[in-house]
Amino acid sequence: MKSFYIRWAVLLLIFGGIGCMGLIRYNREVKTLSPGDLLASESALGLRLLGMIEAGSFVRASDDEPTRFNLSEEGKKVAVVFSGEDVDDTLRDLKTIVVIGQWNREAGHFAASDLALIPNYGFISGAYLLSLVPLAFFLFFMERRVTILYVMIKEEKIYQAEKVL
Amino acid sequence: MTATRLIGWLRKYEKWFGIVAASLMSVGLYTGLVTSSPDYYQGEVVRIMYVHVPFVQTAMLAYATLFFLSIWYLWKRDAVVDNACHAAAGLALFFTGGGLITGAIWGKPTWNAWWVWDPRLTSFAILFMTLVGYLMLRTFLDDQEKRATFCAILAIIGFIDLPIIHFSVEWWRSLHQPLSVSTRGVSIAPNMLLPFALMSIGVSILFTYMLMVRTQMLYLEHLFEAKQGRFLSEGES
Numbered sequence: 001m002k003s004f005y006i007r008w009a010v011l012l013l014i015f016g017g018i019g020c021m022g023l024i025r026y027n028r029e030v031k032t033l034s035p036g037d038l039l040a041s042e043s044a045l046g047l048r049l050l051g052m053i054e055a056g057s058f059v060r061a062s063d064d065e066p067t068r069f070n071l072s073e074e075g076k077k078v079a080v081v082f083s084g085e086d087v088d089d090t091l092r093d094l095k096t097i098v099v100i101g102q103w104n105r106e107a108g109h110f111a112a113s114d115l116a117l118i119p120n121y122g123f124i125s126g127a128y129l130l131s132l133v134p135l136a137f138f139l140f141f142m143e144r145r146v147t148i149l150y151v152m153i154k155e156e157k158i159y160q161a162e163k164v165l
Numbered sequence: 166m167t168a169t170r171l172i173g174w175l176r177k178y179e180k181w182f183g184i185v186a187a188s189l190m191s192v193g194l195y196t197g198l199v200t201s202s203p204d205y206y207q208g209e210v211v212r213i214m215y216v217h218v219p220f221v222q223t224a225m226l227a228y229a230t231l232f233f234l235s236i237w238y239l240w241k242r243d244a245v246v247d248n249a250c251h252a253a254a255g256l257a258l259f260f261t262g263g264g265l266i267t268g269a270i271w272g273k274p275t276w277n278a279w280w281v282w283d284p285r286l287t288s289f290a291i292l293f294m295t296l297v298g299y300l301m302l303r304t305f306l307d308d309q310e311k312r313a314t315f316c317a318i319l320a321i322i323g324f325i326d327l328p329i330i331h332f333s334v335e336w337w338r339s340l341h342q343p344l345s346v347s348t349r350g351v352s353i354a355p356n357m358l359l360p361f362a363l364m365s366i367g368v369s370i371l372f373t374y375m376l377m378v379r380t381q382m383l384y385l386e387h388l389f390e391a392k393q394g395r396f397l398s399e400g401e402s
Contacts, residue, residue, distance in 0.1 A: 014191050022198035030209055117208030120274040127213040127270040128198075131220060131263045138259060139375060146378055149385040150176075 004147050008140060015136075030119045032098055036076035038110065045102045049078065049110055050118065052096045060091075067091060071099070071110070079109040090115055168245035172384055179377040186371035193363030201360050213271040215360050218345075219368035221264035221289070225327055226369055227257030228292060230376065232324040235317035245384055247313040250320065251303060252379035256372060258296040265293060276340060284333040285341040288326055295323040 032050035033041060041047075051071030058069040067082040069091070080099055082091070090097060098119070101112035197215035204211035231253040238246040268286065269279045280286065299319055306312035334343045345353050353361060 011187060014187075015194070018191060018194050018198065021195065025199050117203070119209045121209060123210055123270050123274050124212050127216055127267045130270070131216045131267050135259075135263070139371075139378075142375070142378055142382060146382045146385070149382065149389065152389075153385070 001147060001151065004143065015132075026121060030121060032119065034073040034076065035071055035078040036074055038078055038103055039076060041103070043103075046100070047103060047110075048098050048100050048116060049080070049112070050096070050098045051078070053091065053093055055093045058091065058093050071097075080112050081109050082112045084112065084114045087115060168243070168384065171245055172381055175377040175381055179374055179381075182370055182374035182377065186367050186374050189363050189367030189370065193360050193367050197360035197364060201356050202354075204357070207275060210271065210274045211357070213267060214357075215364045217264065217267040217271055218361065219364045220260050220267055222365055223368045223372045224257055224260035224264050224289075224292070225330065227253055227260055227372055227376075228296070228320075228324070228327060231257055231320050232327075235320040238313060238317045239321075242310075244309070244313070244387070245380070247309075247317075248383040248387065249376070249380045250313070250317065251383055252376055254296055254299050254303075254316075254320070256375050256379060258293070258300060260368075260372065261289070261293045261296060265289065281340055283340045284337040285330065285339055288330045288333050292323075292326050292330060295319075295326060299323070 030048075032048040035049065035051050038047065038049055049071060051073040054070040054072045054077060059065075059067065061067040061082075067086065069080055069082070070077045071080050072078075080101075082099060096118060098116040099110065099112035100114040100116055101110055104111050193215065197212055201212070203209045231250055234246055234250045234253055237243075238250055268289075272281070273279050299316055302316055302319060303312055306315065333339060334341050345351065351358065
């Protein structure tokens with residue numbers, strides 16, 4: 001039984017390590033901030049801001065002015081100056097979007113240069129956890145049962161009666 | 166092949182399947198969660214593909230295995246083959262359930278619905294219900310030989326659902342996307358193909374490993390129950 005538990009501990013370490021690496025990547029490259037998080041945050045560069053374009057705040061770029069709008073979420077809002085390309089006319093009132101850029105605290109606006117898709121990472125972690133965790137439990141208990149049955153055979157618990165016969 | 170020889174063979178070679186499956190799945194999960202790029206349209210959500218599709222493919226592989234084992238049982242009438250059928254059905258139900266759950270989770274952000282009565286989804290749900298019925302039938306019948314025969318016939322009849330699932334996206338106008346890997350070619354970006362292939366092969370080999378372990382488990386449990394029954398009858402006499 002000892003080797004069985006060691007094997008599972010090694011597997012847990014390997015797959016736990018991969019999960020941690022996925023989490024690190026999520027924090028670095030995917031995680032978004034809400035306007036409230038941004039206002040409370042110390043960092044300013046390479047941020048991803050998620051929110052809804054406030055109704056009536058959207059002003060499309062003209063000859064000498066970039067696109068401007070307010071992003072709001074949970075009662076907090078941040079002014080955004082967007083200098084990137086509006087892919088597929090994504091930008092419009094009441095649309096929930098992710099903008100990538102830097103927080104200009106002195107000017108009081110978020111200077112965005114790019115758009116990103118809403119990550120929906122809760123669905124990804126949900127799918128992985130609901131498929132792989134039950135799989136691991138299923139396999140663990142099945143292997144454990146087989147190991148116990150073989151131990152019982154080895155100790156002649158099943159075949160004990162054969163000696164009597 | 167006698168039951169003892171088959172069980173001995175499974176015991177001897179199972180670990181290699183386990184090692185290969187764990188290796189492929191660990192690299193597949195690493196590339197799927199860490200290094201592969203998000204999809205242009207779906208974004209990060211595409212990563213669900215690396216568990217959903219392998220689960221669905223393996224569910225179908227498990228049912229196909231159940232089908233061939235059922236034919237083998239009806240031909241040879243070997244109790245250990247019936248144990249393998251029982252094992253394959255349990256695993257097929259597990260992977261079918263996993264495929265349905267991960268599919269529903271993927272459907273919500275992409276189709277804005279957890280479930281739609283689409284031909285692919287409906288035929289896959291029928292597979293799930295067939296397997297539930299199969300396992301229920303196993304609990305209803307006490308006579309081991311009758312149980313094995315009726316279950317084998319049910320599994321053979323239920324096999325008709327497999328080609329329907331596979332070709333449903335081609336036969337009917339479907340919300341579900343068409344086949345990504347077919348005789349017409351591969352329509353997946355190379356950096357997504359690697360984790361996809363690793364996970365698909367890895368989960369299929371894991372199924373083989375699980376089938377080997379579960380068959381041994383059911384065989385040994387039946388052996389144990391039979392011996393216990395013998396002790397009881399000896400005690401009564």
